[in-house]
Every structure is written in C-alpha cells, then in structure tokens.
Amino acid sequence: MQGSPEGREGGEDVAASWWRDGVVYQIYPRSYADSDGDGIGDLRGITARLDHLEWLGVDGIWLNPTMPSPNEDWGYDVADYCAVHPELGTLEDLDALIAEAGRRGMRVLLDLVPNHTSDRHAWFQDALGGHTARHREFYVWADPKPDCSPPNNWLSSFGGPAWTLDEASGQFFLHNFLPTQPDLNWWNEEVRESFDDILRFWFERGIAGFRIDVTHGIVKDRELRDDPAATPDDHPVIQARGQKQVFSMNRPEVHDVLRRWRAIAEADDPKRILVGETYVLDLDQLMPFYGEGEDELNLAFNFLFVHAELDAEALREIVEGVEERLPPTSWPVWTGSNHDAGRLATRWAGGDPARARLAVLMLMCLRGTPFLYYGDEIGLPDTPLDPADALDPVPRRTGKAERNRDPCRTPMHWTAEPGAGFTEPGAEPWLPLGDAAAHNVADQREDPGSPLHLTRDLIALRRARPDLRAGRYETLPAPPGAWAWRRGDGHAVALNLSGSEVTVDGLRGRVAIATDRARDGEAVEGALTLGPWQGAVVELDG
C-alpha cells in the first residue's frame, strides 16, 4: 500500500515520513459521493472519486467513522469496531478503497472512537445485565449520592449531566457525550486488550493509521472527583462550558495508553501512525501528547489554532508557541476546519473568497502537516440550515442553535447538475445539498484562477520545494495586520490578514504563488505590497 515516499533532508526516518511531508484530506463519508443513489455517500463513491484526490495531490485521506453505528452521533457511537456501516458499504468495499488509494500513492486513516461506545454495542448491552455481568467493568459505574443525585458534578459536552441512572442496577453510568454513548473504563486491562486487538485488526487490513477521537479524554479520575469551575482566565470555550475538565478527562494516565498504541503502530511494517483529537486549549498541555522521543501520538491536533480567529497576531503567537515548545523530533499539524468546527470558507473566511484563499495558502506553507476538510479545496462554505431540522443532536440538547454541525457536513459539490454529482438526480440527499452552482469541482477545473487550482498548485509547490516541507520556520518582520515568515533558506511567506494594503519589507526574489494568481512570477525587489487579504509565497534570491 506504500507509494513512493519522498526523501527529506535531516536524516529523518524516510519510510515513515509521508505524513510529515504530505497533505491529508478529511472525508465525511456520508457526504462525499453516493454510488448507489440512496442519498448517502458511501465507500464505493469515495473510490470512484479518487481521481480527484490524486489530481489534487493529497497524500493521505482520513475518513470520519466508517463502523456500524445507530447514528445517534453520526458514527461516533460505535456498535461494532471491526466492521463497516452497511449504509457505507462492506469490508470488501473498504479493502478496495484502501488498495485503490494505495495504488495511487495515497494512504487511508480511519477514525477510532475509544472514549465511548454506542449503548447498542454488545459490551454495553451485556453490562446492563447487572453488577456481575461479564462486561460490567468495561464502563464507568458509580452509586448515587445519598440524596439520589449523580455521583459528581461532571457535565456532558453535549449538555446536561454526564451521568444517567440505570434503574435496574441502581447505579449511574458515565457519558461525557450523549447518554447513548457510555464512556469506556480505561482502567480496565480488558478494555485495553480489546483495543489492542482492534488496532491490529485494522492495521492488518492495510490502513495507514488512525485519527483518534477524544484522545485526551479516555482516562477518568479514578476517584471521580468533581471538576472545578472555570475561571475568567480560562479559554472562552472552557468558560462557556463552565467547568475545567481536569478529572472527567485529561488524566495523565492517558499517556500509558498512547505509548501502548504507538508500540503496536510501530511494530507494523510500514509503521502506522496515530493522529489525536487532543482537545486541550493550552500549548503546554498539548505537547505531552507527542510523548518523549516520539513514543505517543505522531500528530496532535491543535485546537487553540482551530478556534483562533483569522488574525495575524493570534495565529502567529500560536505558531511561534508551537515552534518554541515542540521537541525537534516531533512534527506540528495545522488545520482550520473539520466536521465539528466548520469549513474554512465559513469558519475563518466568513464567506469572503479572498480570506478562504489566504487560509489555504497559510496552511500549505506552515511547518507541519496540513489537514484539509473536503470542500475546502473549492472554497465550499457551510450550508445555511434551519437548526430546527438538525440531525446533529447537539443543538437540541444544548438549546444552542450555533452548535449545529449539520451545515459543515452537507454533501460535496462535484457539478452544478441536479444531485451535484454527489447523488443521482432526484434522489433525496441525507442532508440538503446547498447551492452547487456557486462552488463545484467541474466548473473550477476549467478555471485556472479558481480556489481548486490554487489549492492544487500550492500542494504541488510544497511537494516540489523541500523548504516548504521540511525547512525551519522563522517569523519575519511585518507591519500590523500582516504576518510573514521564512521557510528554510530559500522561501518566505507573507500574508495580509487585514482589509488595508500592507507592505512587507526585506524580501527579494520572485513570487512563486500568490492568492492573486496574476502576480505569480512577479519580481520582488526589496518589498512586497499586498492588497486586502492577499498572500504570497516568495522564492528568495540566493
């Protein structure tokens, strides 16, 4: 399944470096391409669209959950870890996707959800049998307080208490998300062994690794102590929750589990990789997830960056913070979009095409692995939807319409035709299509000035220039509202993250790619002037 990994300078482990040099593309399988006209994207649909991904030049694909699930949380409630959701296809379809992607030099990452199962999982169904059930201790159970209230103050991330009473046994079970997503008990060695087997099962089928859901959260405080209240110093996301999840999640013992998984991933040839959803909003908490000397996650998503505004100072500070803290053997990862946070064109760009182009250029030129979310390459915005119709349970449970994640999970736009090339004309897509005429792959393929060509050309530039893949990062002087940095010896990147013209001094060379494509190839003689929300990669004079 290996393509031909390109070499890196610096004597790193070349065979395992595809994920450092490459670009990863996240696919929400229900929304990418529907091969059988049932309105639901599926694995065969993805395989049929690999031409697009090969043309785009991505090196890896992360698939959101593909396992059987009652879909209370759209696949993040897993009912069987070693099978494929029938709506998405079969194990054979997944094998075919992995093989076909591999032939084209692309690796496939699956989504692993170890924090919780579906309540329909056989383990939980058995656990409901009572105190002596074989799988009782696979989950986190606790007695009520004397006044019959839940065992502690922990809150579900999806609203309400994190505990639900099982009337039959008189005990509460823990769920940091939906009540239909009971948390697993990672203090139980049998849970750990079961997941060792799950990892090996999928590695044997040829996947390149996993994106691991809620990595930071799987181990809970053994004594189930109360979470403390948030304080005004906490990140706004933590303040909105009202509590710091220091006991319900984020326990130091998670690192034992990560070391165990990394050892399994490294035992395979080629080595498999682990990418963590490490939802901590503090860089000092993020770094330990890489372990010591590369023995935990290969890549740990940076949610401080995901949640930052598209603002020069805010983003620069986070990048500098990572550059300062990350050990030399570890590797950053950058993304601004996903199936929870929204698409680049909306989340960061607020619908402004210039900002969306700038965001893609930034991601492709930082030191680290960029992750794009499907549709980012065509500047696809979130689809405005009525929260009253949400399929996502979160807005309903929290009463917060803005937490509806359906708008960023709508189908991909391949063409302007009925069905958008996603499904057959006339078929009812599982989520509304939105306006496929505004942004679609077919039209943008014909337009060299399109976001699609910009994304492809940036990926190709990154592949062609060792500086852009592996070169060191160094902040360069830039006026307020702008951000400039050098990559390696031969390249600089300048972004104007403001609505006024700026001039970045001290650059001499030639524009390799600018967000305004008319400027590609322009000579830079000491200063680069950028219009509002413009950016450029400059090849510096040697």
Ligand code: GLC
């Ligand atoms: C992660 C997923 C999100 C899911 C949650 C619970 O945050 O990204 O989509 O709802 O975990 O599994």
Ligand code: MG
């Ligand atoms: Mg289908």
